[in-house]
Amino acid sequence: MxxxxxxxxxxxxxxxxxxxxxxxxxxxxxxxxxxxxxxxxxxxxxxxxxxxxxxxxxxxxxxxxxxxxxxxxxxxxxxxxxxxxxxxxxxxxxxxKCRLSMAVQRNEVYENAYFLQNKKIATSYPVIVSNFLKTKGIEAEIHEISGSVEIAPGIGLADAICDLVSSGSTLFMNGLKEVEVIFESxxxxxxxxxxxxxxxxxxxxxxxxxxxxxxxKNNKYILLNAPNNKLDEIIGLLPGMKSPTVLPLATEGWSSVHSVLNENDFWNIIEQLKAAGAEGILVVPIEKMII
Structure with a gap:
């Protein structure tokens, strides 16, 4: 209490x-x-x-x-x-971020989840695996193992495993291949x-x-120099939070443009900005972002 x-x-x-x-x-x-x-x-x-x-x-x-x-x-x-x-x-x-995936021995031919019908599956996640099998209408035998799941097929304990995967290197070292992602985490x-x-x-x-x-973390702050006769085109490429900040430079006919770009769109937009005439592009990480 x-x-x-x-x-x-x-x-x-x-x-x-x-x-x-x-x-x-x-x-x-x-x-x-x-x-x-x-x-x-x-x-x-x-x-x-x-x-x-x-x-x-x-x-x-x-x-x-x-x-x-x-x-x-x-x-x-x-x-x-x-x-x-x-x-x-x-x-x-x-x-x-990781994924919970089915894996089988590398020499197995796996076309779809029905490969698992009547098979033995070793996993530390029996609830998630059971729910996955039910949604697919598959009956299989689940062996709950608390650790070292990857060795189960090699010692004859299971036909497949379901375990967390990040790079897949552990599976490879144990002669396994990832065949089905059942949960993103x-x-x-x-x-x-x-x-x-x-x-x-x-x-x-x-x-x-x-x-x-x-x-x-998902955004970058950018500053660039733009010729005034290209400002409309360049601003049109910058979504920003509302609209870019545009300030005149000491050099006549040029402006400084400040904006924010999402990480996912960053490189595509940068390439377009360069093609539109932007110069001196600076990219600065953002520590906090309040909207």
């Missing part, structure tokens, strides 16, 4: 070690939240935001959030769906349904900061 002080702060659960831990701590720092957890401490308070951080095993985070031991959590989306706890996904965090912010009004307001403040950091 929460004491009075706990009613006026958020308790955040994050992974206690590993890549998601590092990325979670980095995100909090980019959000201006200062946390020093020392060595081997299981919880720590922020010095400049009403939040307390618990450092837990990632598989345990959805349970802690559902039970109200933690108010919110940063955890992989794959863990949320596998554990199937009563929590809500409030925000996708943009890091920890990234780190998400989850919450329980027990937040009071003050905590809900704190959560919205935190999400606002997270969204500002994410927008900054």
């Amino acid at each position: 929460k004491n009075n002080n706990e009613n006026y702060k958020l308790r955040l659960a994050i992974q206690k070690s590993g890549r998601l831990h590092d990325d979670s701590m980095r995100l909090l720092k980019e959000c201006g939240i200062d946390i020093s957890n020392g060595v081997n401490k299981l919880k720590a308070d922020a010095t400049n935001f009403p939040i307390e951080v618990f450092f837990l095993r990632d598989d345990d985070i959805p349970q802690y959030v559902e039970d109200g031991v933690a108010d919110i959590g940063f955890v992989g989306e794959n863990v949320v769906f596998e554990k199937n706890k009563k929590v809500e996904i409030e925000e996708k965090l943009g890091f920890g 990234q780190a998400v912010l989850i919450k329980n349904n027990l937040l009071n009004e003050v905590q809900q307001q704190l959560l919205q403040r935190l999400i606002f900061r997270i969204q500002s950091v994410k927008k900054a």
Whole structure:
């Protein structure tokens, strides 16, 4: 049960070690939240935001959030769906991206998911795999393994595996090939349904900061010089947040144009700007982006 002080702060659960831990701590720092957890401490308070951080095993985070031991959590989306706890996904965090994929031995001929009919599948994600098989109308035997899933086909334990994949190098080293992506995952912010009004307001403040950091990472600030007779064409290529900023240069007939470009469109638009007559293009990273 929460004491009075706990009613006026958020308790955040994050992974206690590993890549998601590092990325979670980095995100909090980019959000201006200062946390020093020392060595081997299981919880720590922020010095400049009403939040307390618990450092837990990632598989345990959805349970802690559902039970109200933690108010919110940063955890992989794959863990949320596998554990199937009563929590809500409030925000996708943009890091920890991976995919849960089926893999078979490299000499197998795999045309579609029906290859798995009546086969044995080794995985650490039986719930997600079971749901996938049901949607495909496939019956298969699932062997739940907590680790070293990749060796299962080689020792005759399974015909296929389903595991998290990033580069695919581990599969290759174990004589396997990726054949079917069944779930795309990234780190998400989850919450329980027990937040009071003050905590809900704190959560919205935190999400606002997270969204500002994410927008900054997905965009670049650019400055360029443009001949005035090409301004309309160049401005037409720049979506920006509303409209580009245009300032006259000391050199007659030229202007400086400032704008923001999305990372996904960046190179295509830069090439078009060059072709339209833009010169001296500078690209600057954005630390925060408030819209």
